[in-house]
Amino acid sequence: MISLVFALALSTLQETPIADEPAVAGEAVPEPQRDPVTGELPVDPYEMSNAHAGAAPFTGTGMRDAFHGEEGIRRVVDGMVDRAIVDPRISEVFVSHDLVRLRRALFEQFCHILNAGCDYTGRDMEASHRDLGLQVDDLNVLVENLQAAMASEKIGFAAQNRFLSKLAPMKRDVVTH
Numbered sequence: 018m019i020s021l022v023f024a025l026a027l028s029t030l031q032e033t034p035i036a037d038e039p040a041v042a043g044e045a046v047p048e049p050q051r052d053p054v055t056g057e058l059p060v061d062p063y064e065m066s067n068a069h070a071g072a073a074p075f076t077g078t079g080m081r082d083a084f085h086g087e088e089g090i091r092r093v094v095d096g097m098v099d100r101a102i103v104d105p106r107i108s109e110v111f112v113s114h115d116l117v118r119l120r121r122a123l124f125e126q127f128c129h130i131l132n133a134g135c136d137y138t139g140r141d142m143e144a145s146h147r148d149l150g151l152q153v154d155d156l157n158v159l160v161e162n163l164q165a166a167m168a169s170e171k172i173g174f175a176a177q178n179r180f181l182s183k184l185a186p187m188k189r190d191v192v193t194h
């Protein structure tokens with residue numbers, strides 16, 4: 018009899034719902050939704066500042082013109098990203114990252130540094146790359162991809178090298194391994 022009462026009490030206890038129970042394994046977790054206008058996935062809030070672009074912009078219009086203005090800069094960014102995501106040496110790093118946001122943020126960054134009239138609204142270089150485990154070889158491959166994109170846009174060598182010198186000091190924030 019005692020054991021029957023005990024068994025009943027135990028079964029009641031087990032059926033009592035637990036407040037704030039975590040999601041049961043296999044239960045659907047809502048997928049993050051892309052913004053219907055920008056096509057980007059949401060990110061955690063952060064402070065926006067042109068200082069996060071990682072380099073002071075050039076002065077004057079020479080570098081903007083050398084890169085063929087906003088249109089040319091967009092082609093260079095897309096050309097670099099298109100090459101990087103299929104380059105077997107680094108393509109894996111880009112898997113499951115929001116490439117819509119990456120292209121937009123890179124465009125703003127390049128456009129801002131080239132003094133072509135953009136503000137940079139992305140995250141700073143340390144925050145953007147801290148979890149990627151990048152090595153100096155990865156950076157060298159991305160620079161190769163950028164050089165190929167600039168060559169394809171027929172940007173003169175002097176302007177290419179001036180731009181690369183602006184990016185070079187960002188190595189300390191991008192390369193963590």
Ligand code: HEM
Binds near residue numbers: 110114122191
């Ligand atoms: C000086 C070199 C570099 C510059 C200027 C640069 C610039 C940027 C910018 C502007 C962003 C977007 C930040 C944001 O979403 O707010 C970003 C993110 C990212 N970068 Fe770079 N990057 C550099 C090097 C690299 C390298 C070498 C790799 C890999 C080979 C890489 C892979 C990525 C990836 C995967 C993201 C997306 C991170 C995320 O989704 O949170 N970057 N980078």
